[in-house]
Amino acid sequence: MVPTxxxxxxxxxxxxxxxxxxxxALITPLLPADLPMAQRYQATYIVLAAVAxxxxxxxxxxxxxxxxxxxxxxxxLFGLVTLVPEGLLVWALASRDLLPGLPGPVxxxxxxxxxxxxxxxxxxxxxxPMRVPFIHWRFQGGQLT
Amino acid sequence: MTDVTDVHDITTRxxxxxxxxxxxxxxxxxxxxxxxxxxxxxxxIPMYDVPFVTVGGGMGSFLTVDYLRVAGGAPVSDIRxxxxxxxxxxxxxxxxxxxxxPRDKRIRSDSSSRPDNIxxxxxxxxxxxxxxxxxxxxxxxxxxPVFADFYTPKLGAVLDGxxxxxxxxxxxxxxxxxxxxxxxxxxxGGYFTLIAPRGGQHPVTFRSRDVHLAVGYPGVRFMPDMRxxxxxxxxxxxxxxxxxxHEHVYQALCRRPGVVLVRGGGIVASAVTDRLISDRLRxxxxxxxxxxFRTYYAxxxxxxxxxxxxxxxxxxxxxxxxxxxxxxxxxxxxxxRMETASDRVRVYDEIGGxxxxxxxxxxxxxxxxxxxxxxxxxxxxxxxxxxxGDALVARIQGPEAETELGFDYMIDCTGxxxxxxxxxxxxxxxxxxGAGRNPLGRLDVEPSFELRGAASGMGRIYVTGAASYGGxxxxxxxxxxxxxxxxxxxDDLARRGMCRDMRPVRSTVEWLxxxxxxxx
Numbered sequence: 216m217v218p219t220x221x222x223x224x225x226x227x228x229x230x231x232x233x234x235x236x237x238x239x240a241l242i243t244p245l246l247p248a249d250l251p252m253a254q255r256y257q258a259t260y261i262v263l264a265a266v267a268x269x270x271x272x273x274x275x276x277x278x279x280x281x282x283x284x285x286x287x288x289x290x291x292l293f294g295l296v297t298l299v300p301e302g303l304l305v306w307a308l309a310s311r312d313l314l315p316g317l318p319g320p321v322x323x324x325x326x327x328x329x330x331x332x333x334x335x336x337x338x339x340x341x342x343x344p345m346r347v348p349f350i351h352w353r354f355q356g357g358q359l360t
Numbered sequence: 361m362t363d364v365t366d367v368h369d370i371t372t373r374x375x376x377x378x379x380x381x382x383x384x385x386x387x388x389x390x391x392x393x394x395x396x397x398x399x400x401x402x403x404x405i406p407m408y409d410v411p412f413v414t415v416g417g418g419m420g421s422f423l424t425v426d427y428l429r430v431a432g433g434a435p436v437s438d439i440r441x442x443x444x445x446x447x448x449x450x451x452x453x454x455x456x457x458x459x460x461x462p463r464d465k466r467i468r469s470d471s472s473s474r475p476d477n478i479x480x481x482x483x484x485x486x487x488x489x490x491x492x493x494x495x496x497x498x499x500x501x502x503x504x505p506v507f508a509d510f511y512t513p514k515l516g517a518v519l520d521g522x523x524x525x526x527x528x529x530x531x532x533x534x535x536x537x538x539x540x541x542x543x544x545x546x547x548x549g550g551y552f553t554l555i556a557p558r559g560g561q562h563p564v565t566f567r568s569r570d571v572h573l574a575v576g577y578p579g580v581r582f583m584p585d586m587r588x589x590x591x592x593x594x595x596x597x598x599x600x601x602x603x604x605x606h607e608h609v610y611q612a613l614c615r616r617p618g619v620v621l622v623r624g625g626g627i628v629a630s631a632v633t634d635r636l637i638s639d640r641l642r643x644x645x646x647x648x649x650x651x652x653f654r655t656y657y658a659x660x661x662x663x664x665x666x667x668x669x670x671x672x673x674x675x676x677x678x679x680x681x682x683x684x685x686x687x688x689x690x691x692x693x694x695x696x697r698m699e700t701a702s703d704r705v706r707v708y709d710e711i712g713g714x715x716x717x718x719x720x721x722x723x724x725x726x727x728x729x730x731x732x733x734x735x736x737x738x739x740x741x742x743x744x745x746x747x748x749g750d751a752l753v754a755r756i757q758g759p760e761a762e763t764e765l766g767f768d769y770m771i772d773c774t775g776x777x778x779x780x781x782x783x784x785x786x787x788x789x790x791x792x793x794g795a796g797r798n799p800l801g802r803l804d805v806e807p808s809f810e811l812r813g814a815a816s817g818m819g820r821i822y823v824t825g826a827a828s829y830g831g832x833x834x835x836x837x838x839x840x841x842x843x844x845x846x847x848x849x850x851d852d853l854a855r856r857g858m859c860r861d862m863r864p865v866r867s868t869v870e871w872l873x874x875x876x877x878x879x880x
Contacts, residue, residue, distance in 0.1 A: 216688065217684050217685045217687065217688055217689030217690075218689065219689060219690045219693055220690075282666045283665055283666060285662070285667070285668060285669045285670065285678070285683060286505075286678070286679060286683045286684040286685060287683060287684065287685035287689050287690050287691055288683075288684040288685060288689065290504060290505060290506060291501060291502055291504070292502055292503060292504075292506065292507070295502070343472075343481045343482065343483065343486075344481060346472075346479045346480055346481045347479050347481055347867060347868055347871045348864035348865070348867055348868045349864060349867070350478065350479060350847070350862050350867045351847065351862070353472075353480065353688055354687065354688035354692075354844050354847060355688060356685075356688055356689050356690065356692070356693060
């Protein structure tokens with residue numbers, strides 16, 4: 216899929232909500248955090264929501280960078296390595312208590328595991344299986360509507 | 361070579377029984393823009409009713425029919441493929457083979473651009489990784505194009521997949537072999553498609569609601585200098601087109617040294633040049649290569665930083681035939697939004713020009729040959745081609761001066777013939793079918809690939825492939841472009857009630873059938 220700006224944003228929001236939501240539901244109980252279950256879920260879904268909301272801004276930046284590419288594409292590798300700046304930003308906000316709704320400090324190992332696992336699975340789905348149910352998606356720059 | 365499989369025989373009872381007619385069109389039909397049922401009946405040409413026919417039978421027809429069959433609601437009996445080909449990849453395989461891409465070589469196509477799988481998943485890289493038990497193809501896809509060349513599939517894998525899919529959708533049950541002569545509008549709606557079946561049988565007519573046309577390029581392009589040379593001297597041996605079988609050139613160069621003039625900057629020129637270089641290196645030959653570019657790219661080119669394409673040593677570089685965003689990215693959307701033809705032409709100019717792929721092993725070979733002095737590039741156009749004793753001499757008009765070059769063989773890689781009137785059916789549609797040309801001279805189509813001006817009652821003609829180049833979607837003459845066009849056509853057919861919509865559940869179910877190789 217070669218994204219358009221609208222497609223980028225739609226794909227991010229959809230995949231984080233559906234795939235990210237399911238993955239978060241499954242791995243939250245397994246994360247190394249000394250918190251009650253309700254607070255664990257609250258923390259992981261707040262982080263997930265932050266990735267989605269902040270991501271809209273990131274997508275604007277990626278779209279701008281994409282304009283310098285003749286092909287106007289976004290190689291698979293870029294979609295993977297952008298987890299580093301995005302993860303660092305969310306972590307910086309979470310560790311400074313700047314993410315509204317967080318129940319308390321988020322343990323670093325739990326954050327890293329949750330963030331990386333969700334990112335990898337969303338990235339893998341976006342680079343293949345997504346095309347199966349949504350057969351128009353890849354030819355529409357990632358737009359779902 | 362691929363086996364030729366059984367071909368549909370016209371054995372079902374026609375709507376009208378056979379008459380004695382044979383050969384060209386009867387005058388009553390020849391001159392009428394629209395035919396009535398009665399006019400056809402009077403000629404006693406056998407008539408068959410089928411809702412949808414596709415004319416061409418190459419990759420464009422295959423991809424459209426594949427999509428239509430997968431979408432569901434259109435059984436085999438509702439579709440006929442009218443073609444002079446026995447299998448859809450016949451022309452494609454011929455052209456790739458003679459242009460130095462045999463089955464074990466990699467074609468210029470993306471990993472997820474799969475003509476045998478409308479979902480593009482699993483990709484060719486995944487398939488190759490699984491088949492050969494290696495992660496190398498997956499790593500290449502991960503690192504492309506920044507740290508690795510674009511992954512491209514081997515021709516053999518592509519063709520094997522198409523053959524498998526063709527069997528799965530029962531392609532040969534839909535195929536009628538012969539030469540399509542005309543498609544004419546029917547009074548009351550729909551179309552008549554007249555075909556002269558193979559083997560000199562009487563012509564027959566298919567009466568359909570809709571017609572799809574994907575006839576490809578009319579033929580190989582011969583530049584005027586080359587045509588004049590061949591006509592004057594009758595020499596088809598020393599001056600060849602890259603899309604003609606020219607194996608004799610490589611064989612001759614193995615026997616004695618020679619100078620080869622390669623003309624063109626596209627992927628075929630790259631493949632031909634690499635074959636010449638590889639042969640010299642492998643067999644210790646003395647071949648000299650002169651590479652002539654009409655447009656010489658010395659470096660990156662384009663009006664500004666957001667529209668700059670890589671180039672060097674004459675070549676313009678691009679991963680595939682068009683920028684990747686053509687196939688569903690921002691370029692596709694930008695073009696689709698442009699209502700004025702002049703705006704679209706401006707974009708075609710912007711992305712135009714012949715390009716080739718940057719491949720590391722090709723670059724290595726070019727560097728080595730250039731350093732050793734037996735490969736050199738030159739900018740210019742040939743103004744005259746003549747024979748001087750045993751050698752050929754070309755007068756070349758360069759950017760500054762005119763020069764003469766002596767050589768033994770010329771391999772012209774300037775492409776295929778783009779004049780669509782060279783195809784009989786298209787020419788007839790322009791004269792009788794209400795079809796018009798777009799600003800680039802090919803057929804004027806809607807974003808849905810419906811041929812403008814050719815509607816007939818509730819019937820529509822759809823044109824995909826090379827004939828529709830110049831419209832709202834630029835990448836028409838590529839695998840993925842044909843697939844996108846097929847999607848547009850089938851979506852339109854679904855809106856018009858011929859087949860089902862490809863919604864998520866249906867798409868997933870059909871994909872599972874594809875995985876299981878279940879016949880549909």
